[in-house]
């Protein structure tokens with residue numbers, strides 16, 4: 001199998017975000033190579049080193065020096081999984097782009113099935129996790145809850161139990177490249193884009209090596225991005241709470257008045273009830289202020305118009321993101337920052 005000519009667009013781009021994955025990189029490369037070579041078509045592996053603190057970057061650079069099909073986008077610091085995937089899609093030039101985790105929890109062999117569906121005319125082929133191995137019950141439970149909640153309260157139909165492991169057509173990748181929001185929930189963004197979508201199921205394996213990079217704190221943030229990015233529901237539930245509290249007041253005023261006439265003025269008197277009510281109502285108010293704050297902070301993120309990520313260096317890639325210029329303004333691309 002000849003190596004892809006760099007000036008030509010390969011048929012397939014595999015995008016892998018990488019954060020401290022030194023123990024997985026060689027295996028990832030081996031398995032991707034085996035699977036993709038079996039297609040008999042040109043492919044590239046676009047890796048994004050998301051500020052790894054281990055030897056990941058050195059290992060990727062070594063692979064890139066030996067094999068020009070391996071592209072490396074090296075971030076100036078850790079920007080997070082979703083931005084690493086974004087940069088990978090920005091720099092991918094294939095007719096179909098496959099996003100895959102570097103820890104081999106997503107079996108590369110499934111890509112062949114995705115390609116089949118793509119050739120049958122589907123523009124998004126997502127992978128549905130039938131079973132997840134090697135995860136704590138807490139992660140399984142919260143993930144299940146999360147996907148069902150997102151499904152209920154968001155305005156787009158995000159398929160249940162899917163991650164970012166998916167194949168997207170060039171058309172969809174180009175749409176994603178025009179969506180420059182800062183707090184990203186990429187699986188929601190692909191659903192939002194529409195196109196002909198389908199899913200293939202698989203069993204999600206345990207991590208090959210290393211630990212999850214999604215501690216609870218990051219999971220909560222991720223969930224918030226998903227909700228705020230695709231739903232106004234949290235802003236709108238305030239109105240129901242206000243109705244309920246208002247209704248309670250309307251009922252309580254005459255009822256308490258009458259009861260006081262009957263039972264005497266000590267009924268419900270004293271500071272304790274006042275203090276309790278004050279605490280309950282303030283808790284509601286502060287909670288809703290927090291929710292509003294979440295939306296406002298994200299508005300602020302957009303208004304500042306900072307680049308989404310900063311690239312320190314690239315290997316086997318032109319300086320501009322993607323050989324097929326679209327979506328990202330060239331002038332911006334030249335400054336090595338992508339907004």
Ligand code: UDP
Nearest residue numbers: 017018019050080081084101102212213214
């Ligand atoms: N990742 C990344 N930046 C981060 C965290 C994770 O690029 O800040 C990558 C990581 O190397 C892996 C993928 O995103 O390829 C998924 O991360 P992980 O396996 O830790 O998530 P989990 O499978 O536990 O949800």
Ligand code: MG
Nearest residue numbers: 101103105207
């Ligand atoms: Mg993983």
